[in-house]
Amino acid sequence: MLKLENFDIKLNTDFIGRNFIYFEEIDSTNTYLLDKSNDIDISGTVVLAEFQNKGRGRLDRTWTSDTGQNLTFSILFVKNQSLFQNLNFLNFAAALAVASSIDNLYQLKTELKWPNDILISKKKTCGILIETVTSKGIIERVVVGIGINVNQNHFKGEYNYPPTSIRIELGKEVERERLLAEVLNNFEHYINKLKSDKNQIINDWKMKCKMIGEKISIRQKDEIKFGIFDDIDENGFLLLKTKTGIEKITAGDLIVQ
Numbered sequence: 001m002l003k004l005e006n007f008d009i010k011l012n013t014d015f016i017g018r019n020f021i022y023f024e025e026i027d028s029t030n031t032y033l034l035d036k037s038n039d040i041d042i043s044g045t046v047v048l049a050e051f052q053n054k055g056r057g058r059l060d061r062t063w064t065s066d067t068g069q070n071l072t073f074s075i076l077f078v079k080n081q082s083l084f085q086n087l088n089f090l091n092f093a094a095a096l097a098v099a100s101s102i103d104n105l106y107q108l109k110t111e112l113k114w115p116n117d118i119l120i121s122k123k124k125t126c127g128i129l130i131e132t133v134t135s136k137g138i139i140e141r142v143v144v145g146i147g148i149n150v151n152q153n154h155f156k157g158e159y160n161y162p163p164t165s166i167r168i169e170l171g172k173e174v175e176r177e178r179l180l181a182e183v184l185n186n187f188e189h190y191i192n193k194l195k196s197d198k199n200q201i202i203n204d205w206k207m208k209c210k211m212i213g214e215k216i217s218i219r220q221k222d223e224i225k226f227g228i229f230d231d232i233d234e235n236g237f238l239l240l241k242t243k244t245g246i247e248k249i250t251a252g253d254l255i256v257q
């Protein structure tokens with residue numbers, strides 16, 4: 001069980017995590033915050049669950065995480081049209097927040113994988129799922145769901161990418177409360193940075209992505225595209241160099257060849 005007082009004392013934000021909702025079990029923290037009938041309308045609200053029985057990942061996958069071992073939580077943003085203009089930036093800000101927290105607290109070397117995975121030793125330790133509620137074509141709410149493999153020691157079942165946890169990489173258990181506070185502190189820092197310097201977020205993200213220049217494939221719904229990971233454009237999309245030229249990729253699964 002999360003010790004809320006240990007988390008609270010380390011939280012240094014103005015709005016993210018100031019409204020905090022804790023569940024022992026829920027279907028999915030993303031689903032909960034997306035549902036307007038739950039009457040949560042405060043930007044920065046964090047919902048964390050010790051266990052999700054219908055945890056969701058990108059591209060309709062499931063996200064599984066052992067009870068009480070990891071961090072599975074979501075953050076709500078409402079009425080912030082400038083932030084909602086390009087969700088790639090929010091995605092990058094969240095990924096950078098998690099990566100820098102892991103680097104700083106445990107001196108581990110994280111790497112970012114487009115669009116939003118955090119790897120340690122080429123294995124996945126965190127995934128991010130951003131979802132929206134729109135009305136008449138306007139985004140009303142955005143939910144940033146983050147799943148970090150923290151203290152889980154074994155991963156059973158099938159994964160689309162080999163998983164790992166901070167504990168496995170570090171060789172010892174870590175305090176989830178401290179990590180959670182650090183991620184939220186850093187996330188707010190990066191969101192503030194977005195207001196003044198969007199390019200910096202892209203540059204910071206690129207610095208931590210070691211796959212640029214590599215031969216990759218992008219798996220999309222019905223097809224696989226092959227090429228060289230040329231760059232990330234100014235809006236956060238992947239530029240794939242193919243035989244026919246540079247193609248902008250807006251979604252998909254990246255695989256290094």
Ligand code: BTN
Nearest residue numbers: 028055056057058127128145147
């Ligand atoms: C992915 O890599 O596919 C994204 C995984 C996102 C998982 C998190 S866990 C908290 C939040 N609630 C969910 O149901 N999913 C996200």
